[in-house]
Amino acid sequence: xxxxxxxxxxxxxxxNNIRLRNILAELxxxxxxxxxxxxxTLSMQTQIAYxxxxxxxxxxxxxxxxxxxxxxxxxISLDVMENLRPTDIEEFQNYLKVYESQNTGEAMTNGEIGxxxxxxxxxxxxxxxxKHEMVKNNPTRIVDVPKVHEKAIIQLDPDEIAMILDSMEExxxxxxxxxxxxxxxxxxxxxxxxxxxxxxxxRVSECVGLDISDVxxxxxxxxxxxxxxNEKIVYFGEEVEIALLNxxxxxxxxxxxxGHENALxxxxxxxxxxxxxxxxMVKKYTQPIITxxxxxxHKLRSTYGTALYEETxxxxxxxxxxxxxxxxxxxxxxxxxxxxxxxxxxxxVRLREKESx
Numbered sequence: 001x002x003x004x005x006x007x008x009x010x011x012x013x014x015x016n017n018i019r020l021r022n023i024l025a026e027l028x029x030x031x032x033x034x035x036x037x038x039x040x041t042l043s044m045q046t047q048i049a050y051x052x053x054x055x056x057x058x059x060x061x062x063x064x065x066x067x068x069x070x071x072x073x074x075x076i077s078l079d080v081m082e083n084l085r086p087t088d089i090e091e092f093q094n095y096l097k098v099y100e101s102q103n104t105g106e107a108m109t110n111g112e113i114g115x116x117x118x119x120x121x122x123x124x125x126x127x128x129x130x131k132h133e134m135v136k137n138n139p140t141r142i143v144d145v146p147k148v149h150e151k152a153i154i155q156l157d158p159d160e161i162a163m164i165l166d167s168m169e170e171x172x173x174x175x176x177x178x179x180x181x182x183x184x185x186x187x188x189x190x191x192x193x194x195x196x197x198x199x200x201x202x203r204v205s206e207c208v209g210l211d212i213s214d215v216x217x218x219x220x221x222x223x224x225x226x227x228x229x230n231e232k233i234v235y236f237g238e239e240v241e242i243a244l245l246n247x248x249x250x251x252x253x254x255x256x257x258x259g260h261e262n263a264l265x266x267x268x269x270x271x272x273x274x275x276x277x278x279x280x281m282v283k284k285y286t287q288p289i290i291t292x293x294x295x296x297x298h299k300l301r302s303t304y305g306t307a308l309y310e311e312t313x314x315x316x317x318x319x320x321x322x323x324x325x326x327x328x329x330x331x332x333x334x335x336x337x338x339x340x341x342x343x344x345x346x347x348x349v350r351l352r353e354k355e356s357x
Contacts, residue, residue, distance in 0.1 A: 008209045008263065008272060009225050016044045023051040026073050027058065034128045043228050053121040059102055060095050064088075081126075082135045089143040093119060112148045119145050153333060154293050155303040161198060163289050168194070171285065185268060190281055192247035193265060193273075197282075197297055199240040201304035201322050203227070204297035208273050210264040212251070215244060226323040234321070302333065 006014070024032050035051050042050065058073040061080065068076060096110045096118055110118070123140040130138045156164070168191050172180045196202060206224045214223040220241060221233040236244075256263070256270045263272035279297060286295035293299070301322070309318045309330075319330035 006259075008211070009229075012209070013044070013229075016048060020044065020048050020051060023048065023055055027051065027055060028074050028076050028078075030078060030129065030134060031058075031125065034125055037128070045227070049117075050121050050124075053118040054125060056096070056099075056118060057092060057122050060092050060099070063099075064091060064095065078129070078134050081129060082137065084137075084139050086139045086142040089119070089122070089139050092122070093143070093146065112146055115146050116148050119143075153302055153306065154295075154299050155306050156198075156290070156293075156295065156300070160290055161303070164194070164286055165191070167289050168285055182268075186281075188247045188250050189265060189273075190285065192243040193278065194282065194285065194300065195240055195243040196236070197300035198304055200234050200236050201301045201308070202234065203301060203323070204275050204278050206323075207297070208265060208275055208278055211262040212248070212264050213262060215248075215264065217241065217245075224323075228325070230323075232323060305330070305333065 024035060027035075031051075031054055035047065035054075038050065039047060055073065058076055061076060062068045062071055062073065065080075068080070093115055096115045098107055098109050100106070101108050119140065123145075126135070126138045126140045129135045168187065171187070172183050175183060193207060196207060197204075200222065202222075202224065206226065209225060210222065216223070219233075219235075220237070221235050224232050224234050226232050251264075251266065254266055254270065256266060260266065260271045265273040265278075267273050267277060282295060282297050282300065305318055305322050308321060309315060312318070315330055316327055319327040322330065324330045
């Protein structure tokens, strides 16, 4: 039987399903029932994150409770959950700050957001168990969730964008012959990718998932599969068009591995460029230039989103272009008023009409 070529998104869907199934198999049956009940309301990535966060809690139980030390996670009974107290949940919060990965042995850490997310997942599980009368107590509702302090949005200023793009043109200075050879082979591709982030606000997963057939120069649009699997056309301007055309000219002569023939952005091995490789590439070009900011593909996306909001003042347009399901997400990240606009607001409203002379 001839093997069917599957798309990047189909493969990702299959891989995520397998990953979710493997995590669930390690967890107790009542957790599996809870997670499966949320499959219709949560995206696959969110389901995986939920299950992984709960797995960490059960790993904590086998670490903190001597009687559970040699227990398999799936064997932890409802009686154990019933006997947990608020102090156990507080101890779990403290454990999350630094703990050892059972898979790699590496030290794992969580900040405010990571701890809050994991406690939220645990609360949801206990709410489910309590609602279905599997436990009589819900200690997670007594313990306060750590407050998440809002962080400043990191983005690039216009002059920093120009500095990065200019430096990419002459990045070969101070490189070894081997590094220079690699740079020359990937230069046009890398410029196209960073220009694409800055000119469209694509997510890194959306960028690496692009196929050649997704690019339409007639309508200056990209066919993008958004989070949740929705298909959307994202439009691009002249600078993005030029960068893509330059890359596609080189792309025609690249050899590809079977199954990667349609991928837009390729590695030097002829396979679809990965998310991790793209993140490392962005860091490579930005770190020497922007030393006071940690720039990632998401920060380039934020730069585009903020610039679009400042240019248009239309938060709904920004939400639509960035693929946010809720405009509240956009408001949280991009509708930060500058000091100059706040000062202008002070005199924008008059309490009394000026008396005429």
